Amino acid sequence: MKVLMVEPGKIPHEADIEPGLRSLQAAVDGYIQAVYPYEDPVALICNEDGKFMGLPLNRALRDDAGEVYDIIAGNFLITGLGEESFSDLSPELMEKYKEQFLAPESFVQLGGKILAVKQPVPVAENKDMTQKPPHKSGPEL
Template sequence: MNVLLVPPLEPPRAAELDNTPEAMQRAVGGPIQAIYPFEEPVALICHEEGKLVGLPLNRCLRLDNGEIYDIVAGTFFLCAAPPDSEDFESLTPEQLERYRCRFARPEIYL
């Protein structure tokens, strides 16, 4: 599946992953967690224990007013998560570009 891979301190990039738990775990470096912070059916897949194991802080998640409500630790990726499905799918080219722009700037946290 075509995903947007977002490593800490690096620009996001399109990547192709097998749609298997093992491939997803390799991409994030451990057990995966899917969160759904967007209005459209797109999942953010990250390391389930990233903050607990001290992975570097990566990108923040913001409310509509710009306020930060969470920070993702470690590498994560975005993929499509169709409603009423337990499977993940490829992002469309439009989604890849939109989220690439959204997460384009690496962030440093003090």
């Protein structure tokens, strides 16, 4: 089953997992909870006890006004919805949710509200890392 895997601090990626409860539980490291926060035919599957277990905070869920109403802790998946169960995520929805969850987030509690701060998108591991950094002028230390 083709799904979108979203891990804390990382860019989302397409994953191919076996259909069924055991593989979903393995992907989120525990019992699953499925939520349906979007109008698209998708499910967000996360660890049901992620916050209680102290898993790292991952991404915020926002309402129509852009306000944070929940935060997912630990890994989560975006799957498609079939007639009777979870299914492959279509290529179009894969791209849509990759873009939505592209930037990892950090969280701060301020004035009774939780703020989600988007972090820089990590450099892909397959990029050429042999490029020299730009030259800086000034005295050498």
